[in-house]
Amino acid sequence: MPTPPTRPLTLNEDRLFPAEPSVRAVARRLYGEVAGLPIISPHGHTDPAWFATDDAFTDxxxxxxxxxxxxYRMLYSQGVPMEALGVPSRRGVSAADPREAWRLFANHMHxxxxxxxxxxxxHVFAEVFGFDVALEAATADLYFDRIGERLATPAFRPRALFDRFNIELLATTESPTDELAYHKAIRESGWAKTSRGRVVTxxxxxxxVDPEHEDFWVSLEAFARLSGQDVSYWAGYLEAHRIRRRAFIAAGATSSDHGHPSAATADLAPADAEALYHxxxxxxxxxxxxxxxxxxxxxEMARMSLDDGLVMQIHPGSFRNHNAQLFRAFGRDRGADIPQPTDYVRALKPLLDRYGGEPGLSVIVFTLDETAYSRELAPLAGHYPALKLGPAWWFHDSPEGMRRFREQTTETAGFYNTVGFNDDTRAFLSIPARHxxxxxxxxxxxxxxxAEHRLTEDEAAEVAKDLAYNLPKRAYKLDA
Structure with a gap:
């Protein structure tokens, strides 16, 4: 039986532009103004160890x-076991053969x-690795071998790729119990002095702060040790946060990030807050x-932000670790977090009653509940000086999700109560593609x-540059 021909891999220059020719022509010209701008990636989950050690990626x-x-969440949904895909277990190991895992992946690309x-x-396959045939079962070994060969060269080390991608700033995300040793190594490296970009936390x-987090108790112990504070009482616990925030700021942080199940805020009297803590x-x-x-x-974090200047990011609305069996075997962040309805108008009111008019506070709110865009979030951000809208996020980091975000928020919040784009990714090589x-x-x-004569093309070009570059820099206080 003859081997089926491989399919070509091509990236159309007009991909994702509107189908109507006259609108597409305008979009093409606007894109030409922003395509080469540096990447600002102020929130994500890449590993700082990559840039601290600059060790070669293996395969x-x-x-x-x-x-x-x-x-792997898509593959898992089709019955492909996580164990076969090279996903590390809770013990941090995988028994899967990398080549066999890649073949399995290629066989399910459809x-x-x-x-x-x-x-x-x-985008990664064509632009980063130079492939001109699509990944499928017949090309799995070609891909695996060529990618392995490229990764063994200096041009594909993490730092070289960072510079090649034209990244001006990349923020990783760490817990208060992280000693930030990798960030220290990055700052002290020769690369940090020569690179056009920087890596911060x-x-x-x-x-x-989440008593239901599986690591809450052990994290409190490390928190006390690293801060040098007695966190068995409320004042010591709050001071520990201030101390650790200062350490993060010294490592380049300009923001904090809060992944709570809901957007609920509260403003308890000090005695009531202390009693709750105990x-x-x-x-x-x-x-x-x-x-x-x-x-x-x-x-409390908003209060501290007024003192130290960290921008707050609130990422609510995910039912974390919904698949209990998967969580027990592989831990968190394994594709089993599911969006749920989220209230913002009532939930944010205690915080906004206290600090919503503060010009020195910046709170960026994200959502997984798209029904809240036009009903709650755009009107809130269109009123409170402290509030800005984060971009379409996670499940909505997609062409359709981004369009819905603009369509449902612009008429009420405008463009300038939003913060441009951030990629929120663990997949380093996908950063240029996402932007x-x-x-x-x-x-x-x-x-x-x-095309509808609602903006001039000059105005649109200015907005496009702001969305791609200026707004994230301003929102995350990166101009200083």
């Missing part, structure tokens, strides 16, 4: 497949048709107490406004 599976929950993962992967206190520590808390404590801590998608979609949206 296609460990680089592209095993860390990417967008990929599952990603129509998804943003396919767009990102094709962001303060993610979830493990020490109930948490005594282990007699209820689910309601856990939610109230998280809510109070968002307001390219966002720039193309925004240019398409702006092109439509020009």
């Amino acid at each position: 296609a599976t460990s680089l592209l497949l095993a860390p990417d929950h967008y990929l 599952l990603f048709r129509g998804t943003p993962s396919a767009i990102w992967l094709d 962001a303060y993610r206190p979830d493990p020490v 109930r948490i520590l005594d282990g007699v808390r209820s689910r309601e107490d856990a939610e109230l404590f998280r809510a109070q801590m968002l307001t 390219d998608v966002a720039r193309r979609v925004d240019c398409g949206f702006l092109g439509r406004l020009v």
Whole structure:
């Protein structure tokens, strides 16, 4: 039986632009103004060890497949076992053969048709590795071998790729219990002095502010040790946060990040907040107490941000680790987090009542609940000086999701109460692809406004540059 011919891999220059020719022409011109702008990536989950050690990536599976929950969640949904894909277990190991895992992935590439993962992967394969044939079962070994060969060369080390991607700033995300040793190594490296870009951290206190986090108790112990504070009482616990935030700022942080189940905030009297904290520590808390404590801590973080200048990012609305069996075997962040409805108008009111008018506070709110865009988030951001809208995120980091975001928020919040784009990714090589998608979609949206005579093309070009570059720099205080 003859071997079927391989399919070509091509990236159309007009991909993601509107189909109507006159609008597409405007979008094409606008994109030409922003395509080469440096990348600002102020929120993500790449590993700082990559840039601290500059060790070579080993193979296609460990680089592209095993860390990417967008990929293996789709494969898992079709019955492909996680163990076969090179995904590390809770013990941090995988018994899968990398080549066999890659072959399995290639054999299921059709599952990603129509998804943003396919767009990102094709960009990586064509632009980063230079492939001109598509990944499928027949080309799996070709891909695995060529990627392995390229990764062994100096041009494909993490630092070289960082510079090649024209990244001006990349923020990783660390817990308060992280000693930030990799960030220290990056700052002290010769590369940090010669690179056009920089790598910084962001303060993610979830493990020490969420009593329902599986690592809460062990994290509190490390938190106390690193801060030098007695966290068995409320004032010491708050001071520990201030101390660790200062350490993060010294490592380049300009933001904190809060991945709470809901957007709930609270503004308790000091005595009530202290009593709540001691109930948490005594282990007699209820689910309601856990939610109230998280809510109070968002307001406490806002208070600290007024003092130290960190921008707050609130990422609510995910039912984390929904698949209990998968969580037990592989831990968190394995593609089993599911969006749920989120209230913002009532939930954010205690924080906004206290600090919503503060010009020195910047709170960026994200959502997984798209029904809240026009009903709640755009009106809130269109009113409160402290509030800005984060971009379409996670499940909505897609061409359709980005278009819906612009369509549902622009008429009320405008462009300038949003913060441009951030990629929020663990997949390093997908960063240029994700930013390219966002720039193309925004240019398409702006092109439509020009074609409808709602913006001049000069205005649209200015907005396109702001969305791609200036707004994220301003929102995350990166101009200093």
